[in-house]
Amino acid sequence: MSAKCADLDQDLLSDDWVLSQVEGKVQFFTQLPGSSLEAVEAKGLVQDSLYRDNELQNRWVSESKWNFRRTFSASEQLLAHTNVDLVIGGLDTVAEVAINCQHHPTGAANDDLILQSKNVHREYRLPIRDRLQPGDNNISITISPAERAAKRAADEYPYRVPSMQGPGMLPHYNFLRKTASDFGWDWGPALMPAGILGPVRLEAYSSAILEEVSIRQRKLSPDDDRLRATGCSDLVDGTASAMLLSFTCKVTVPERAADSQLEVTGPPEICSSDAPLSVTEPGQHLMTSEVVARQLPNNTWWPRGYGEQPLLDFTISLTPSSPSANQRASKQSVLRRKIGLKTMELVRQPVQQQPDKETFFFRINGMDIYAKGTNLIPMDVFPSRVSDDDVRALVQTAADSNMNMIRVWGGGYYPPDAFYEACDELGMMVWQEAMFACSPYPRHEAFLQEVEAEVTQQAFRINHHASLTIWGGNNEIETSFDWYKDSAANKQLFAVDFTKLFVDTIMPAVHRPGFTDIAFVDTSPSNGPISHHPNDPYVKRWGDSQSSDRGDVHFYDYVKDAFDPDTYPRAKFISEFGVMSLPSWHIFQQYSIQEDWNRESPMVNFRMRHPNGHAELVAQAQRHFHVPPATAPAQPGSDKQQARLYQLWTYLTQVQQAHAYDVAISHWCRLKSAPDAHTMGVLYWQLNDIWAGPSWSGLDYGGHWKPLQYTIQHVFSPLLVSWQLSKGPLQIISIYVTSDIPQPLAGQITLETIQWNASEEVGPCSTETVTFQLGPQESRLVDEIMVDEALQGCGAPEDAFVRLHAQASPPGFSANIWESESIVYLREFKDSSIAPDPNIQATVISDEAETSKIVLNVTSSAPAAFVSLETPIAGHFSENNFMLLPWQARTVTFHTKGGAEKIKETFLDLLEVLSLANLGPQAAIGNCPAASANCFAEPGEPLASSNGDAHPVPASSSEIQPS
Numbered sequence: 001m002s003a004k005c006a007d008l009d010q011d012l013l014s015d016d017w018v019l020s021q022v023e024g025k026v027q028f029f030t031q032l033p034g035s036s037l038e039a040v041e042a043k044g045l046v047q048d049s050l051y052r053d054n055e056l057q058n059r060w061v062s063e064s065k066w067n068f069r070r071t072f073s074a075s076e077q078l079l080a081h082t083n084v085d086l087v088i089g090g091l092d093t094v095a096e097v098a099i100n101c102q103h104h105p106t107g108a109a110n111d112d113l114i115l116q117s118k119n120v121h122r123e124y125r126l127p128i129r130d131r132l133q134p135g136d137n138n139i140s141i142t143i144s145p146a147e148r149a150a151k152r153a154a155d156e157y158p159y160r161v162p163s164m165q166g167p168g169m170l171p172h173y174n175f176l177r178k179t180a181s182d183f184g185w186d187w188g189p190a191l192m193p194a195g196i197l198g199p200v201r202l203e204a205y206s207s208a209i210l211e212e213v214s215i216r217q218r219k220l221s222p223d224d225d226r227l228r229a230t231g232c233s234d235l236v237d238g239t240a241s242a243m244l245l246s247f248t249c250k251v252t253v254p255e256r257a258a259d260s261q262l263e264v265t266g267p268p269e270i271c272s273s274d275a276p277l278s279v280t281e282p283g284q285h286l287m288t289s290e291v292v293a294r295q296l297p298n299n300t301w302w303p304r305g306y307g308e309q310p311l312l313d314f315t316i317s318l319t320p321s322s323p324s325a326n327q328r329a330s331k332q333s334v335l336r337r338k339i340g341l342k343t344m345e346l347v348r349q350p351v352q353q354q355p356d357k358e359t360f361f362f363r364i365n366g367m368d369i370y371a372k373g374t375n376l377i378p379m380d381v382f383p384s385r386v387s388d389d390d391v392r393a394l395v396q397t398a399a400d401s402n403m404n405m406i407r408v409w410g411g412g413y414y415p416p417d418a419f420y421e422a423c424d425e426l427g428m429m430v431w432q433e434a435m436f437a438c439s440p441y442p443r444h445e446a447f448l449q450e451v452e453a454e455v456t457q458q459a460f461r462i463n464h465h466a467s468l469t470i471w472g473g474n475n476e477i478e479t480s481f482d483w484y485k486d487s488a489a490n491k492q493l494f495a496v497d498f499t500k501l502f503v504d505t506i507m508p509a510v511h512r513p514g515f516t517d518i519a520f521v522d523t524s525p526s527n528g529p530i531s532h533h534p535n536d537p538y539v540k541r542w543g544d545s546q547s548s549d550r551g552d553v554h555f556y557d558y559v560k561d562a563f564d565p566d567t568y569p570r571a572k573f574i575s576e577f578g579v580m581s582l583p584s585w586h587i588f589q590q591y592s593i594q595e596d597w598n599r600e601s602p603m604v605n606f607r608m609r610h611p612n613g614h615a616e617l618v619a620q621a622q623r624h625f626h627v628p629p630a631t632a633p634a635q636p637g638s639d640k641q642q643a644r645l646y647q648l649w650t651y652l653t654q655v656q657q658a659h660a661y662d663v664a665i666s667h668w669c670r671l672k673s674a675p676d677a678h679t680m681g682v683l684y685w686q687l688n689d690i691w692a693g694p695s696w697s698g699l700d701y702g703g704h705w706k707p708l709q710y711t712i713q714h715v716f717s718p719l720l721v722s723w724q725l726s727k728g729p730l731q732i733i734s735i736y737v738t739s740d741i742p743q744p745l746a747g748q749i750t751l752e753t754i755q756w757n758a759s760e761e762v763g764p765c766s767t768e769t770v771t772f773q774l775g776p777q778e779s780r781l782v783d784e785i786m787v788d789e790a791l792q793g794c795g796a797p798e799d800a801f802v803r804l805h806a807q808a809s810p811p812g813f814s815a816n817i818w819e820s821e822s823i824v825y826l827r828e829f830k831d832s833s834i835a836p837d838p839n840i841q842a843t844v845i846s847d848e849a850e851t852s853k854i855v856l857n858v859t860s861s862a863p864a865a866f867v868s869l870e871t872p873i874a875g876h877f878s879e880n881n882f883m884l885l886p887w888q889a890r891t892v893t894f895h896t897k898g899g900a901e902k903i904k905e906t907f908l909d910l911l912e913v914l915s916l917a918n919l920g921p922q923a924a925i926g927n928c929p930a931a932s933a934n935c936f937a938e939p940g941e942p943l944a945s946s947n948g949d950a951h952p953v954p955a956s957s958s959e960i961q962p963s
């Protein structure tokens with residue numbers, strides 16, 4: 001986003017600041033944006049807060065009061081202007097700001113204070129011209145401990161408003177407008193950073209300025225009178241659609257400023273625009289200027305997978321009318337915005353022949369869209385560590401994983417502009433929540449006013465983005481009433497509070513800047529309002545917020561079988577679901593020491609923030625896998641064995657997670673065409689991690705892909721083959737194909753029955769082919785086959801599996817465009833005769849430095865399930881977590897973040913390969929005699945290094961010896 005608001009900008013954020021502990025001795029120079037915790041870490045006064053239990057050791061930092069102070073020079077040029085504003089924001093959180101204060105460092109005397117704020121989510125514009133002197137000035141920002149302030153606010157409130165209290169969490173996040181998860185969450189630490197995220201900037205001006213613009217777009221009906229007034233005949237004859245764009249601008253006019261003209265200019269698509277609007281009166285104004293633009297197929301913005309993402313450049317300018325041409329140019333206040341033309345609606349209408357049920361899906365440009373995506377938590381505990389490039393890389397990962405929607409979860413912070421810009425460019429729809437989550441909130445007048453100001457400002461900032469598809473009031477607050485004694489016992493009270501805050505305050509704030517068309521849900525999950533008609537009052541449909549009959553659903557069940565599709569509800573839209581896994585082994589190693597590498601160690605327990613999480617993981621794993629014991633027998637070399645055990649346990653939880661998501665998402669994709677369900681979206685919990693701890697994420701802290709992320713890429717692909725195994729004695733495999741492609745398709749599925757001990761010479765035991773045809777975006781049952789029939793001559797169900805491989809293309813195309821593969825497991829993994837040593841070999845076949853790619857050939861001598869290529873090197877594989885067949889080598893490309901040059905020598909040394917064979921019976925609890933050293937073979941000898949030639953590498957899967 002580019003802008004020139006004022007005549008002169010002076011950035012105060014980036015230079016040296018003096019940081020002082022107000023009631024202590026620490027004082028040194030530091031850089032902003034950042035927090036006191038990052039600063040004392042960088043100074044070496046404390047160790048990395050994310051390492052082991054430093055979260056607790058470093059707590060004194062957030063419990064201290066800190067002062068940030070710097071001097072700056074006010075030039076003659078700056079002071080020549082009638083107005084100088086301090087634009088300041090991201091104050092985290094209980095902050096006092098003073099200009100030219102004399103009382104350093106114990107805080108400012110009251111008359112020096114220009115702001116007392118308690119909201120990290122807001123930005124302020126403060127007139128300070130009269131406080132500045134020529135030459136040196138100073139700015140002082142004092143941040144008080146947030147935990148104390150939150151507690152004080154909760155104590156002073158007339159009744160108890162409960163907040164979430166999981167392991168390691170600090171209470172009362174709901175009483176302070178700080179990032180809620182800073183108080184700890186069930187996937188992250190309670191670090192409570194205190195600091196300044198910015199901006200801190202001076203803006204000087206003497207003529208009117210444009211502060212912000214909100215843009216609303218609507219399609220005009222073909223008989224609208226405005227069409228005839230345009231010069232575009234294609235709007236009149238109906239060959240192009242007419243979009244009305246309303247630019248609502250926040251304008252500030254200083255005293256004695258010349259008259260100004262507000263004008264919108266832009267691309268050739270503009271068919272007519274309002275005449276320039278005159279601004280004269282001093283003060284703040286909201287002014288709306290409209291243009292009619294032509295929408296054609298080639299300039300329409302589409303969600304990813306449904307079309308292109310053209311973005312049109314518009315310029316909004318405010319120009320003084322009286323000065324000379326030269327002066328006019330210099331004093332112009334300009335905002336530039338990229339706009340994607342589109343229409344969108346949230347379709348909530350009775351399901352066919354089931355009037356008591358209601359759909360929930362997005363229709364963009366008239367096309368029904370299946371939403372595939374995830375939930376974003378804060379990108380770091382320290383937002384200042386996240387660069388715009390990091391933000392783009394994260395959205396790119398979502399795009400590479402075949403997603404088209406990201407839900408910005410309400411317990412974090414509002415993402416920076418770079419996030420929405422990347423989403424616009426990549427066709428990623430955004431479900432944006434206001435920052436409220438998981439417990440009731442207070443509703444006194446001062447709080448409501450604070451929230452109204454915050455949400456209005458955020459709506460102004462982001463609502464022009466093409467990607468913004470829906471606003472949500474909060475995450476899970478209606479659902480949370482049942483979690484707490486106080487709210488469960490007094491639902492009426494909390495329902496009234498809810499309505500005041502989310503329906504009466506936040507909903508109008510989202511819509512206020514002239515953006516009334518965007519869809520809004522007051523919470524997620526919810527059942528929506530009783531009537532959707534715009535003229536009807538908004539009356540919330542209270543009740544079972546998790547109902548599958550209408551609205552969206554969050555689904556978590558840690559007791560039922562995560563591999564059984566029947567575990568998952570036949571809901572309309574799943575905005576969250578998930579199961580946990582551990583952080584990847586090489587990531588966890590960086591934040592822990594040897595004694596921690598036991599799933600029952602105090603450190604592993606300390607980092608598990610989901611109550612009962614480990615027990616749930618073990619219980620789920622014991623259903624399906626041979627579970628390695630937690631502890632290796634004490635004997636020489638047991639340290640290495642112990643590390644190996646922890647690595648295997650990590651791998652198991654990750655494979656378990658990935659397979660559960662495969663089962664669940666395939667189920668919900670199949671249900672898109674089921675008349676009773678009509679499921680039209682799955683957003684899994686959660687995209688990213690905030691530290692190396694157990695969580696529901698597909699990406700480790702730092703962005704490394706867990707096995708889940710590769711499964712997501714597979715299961716969200718536009719064509720999906722999937723299956724369901726019937727229960728009961730006569731087992732039937734039902735085979736489905738699901739398409740998100742807006743054209744009809746014709747294709748075929750190859751079904752191969754493959755024995756676990758098959759070799760290259762033997763090949764599949766049997767092969768069959770089925771053809772199918774699909775309508776646009778259809779899901780269909782294409783075949784049913786008895787397990788007995790599939791197994792004929794191939795042994796018992798534990799001896800074999802069935803591989804499904806689908807290929808399809810629009811009729812008339814000679815080449816198959818889309819492919820999908822899925823494996824039908826006929827028995828639990830622990831009961832299957834998985835080859836104990838599939839002898840997986842990885843060789844480098846190309847490592848051209850300039851391409852940042854290393855290409856591997858991966859082979860095995862027997863089927864190897866859930867093959868996981870693991871490397872500590874930053875980057876990701878083109879595919880991973882796959883079934884490897886002895887007659888079908890895989891060519892896998894590793895995409896590095898830097899050039900391949902630096903890593904090619906060590907790549908194979910550092911590569912480890914695991915597969916289900918590593919979780920053979922020899923590793924299971926109870927199967928390993930205490931005295932046996934062979935149960936948990938240590939990680940492999942260093943793998944032979946690559947010189948660029950193809951040469952075989954022993955992979956660690958062959959290193960565990962059967963006992």
Ligand code: BMA
Nearest residue numbers: 186187438475476554576685
């Ligand atoms: C959901 C989220 C989060 C939480 C996750 C896992 O309900 O909204 O609050 O982290 O569950 O428990």
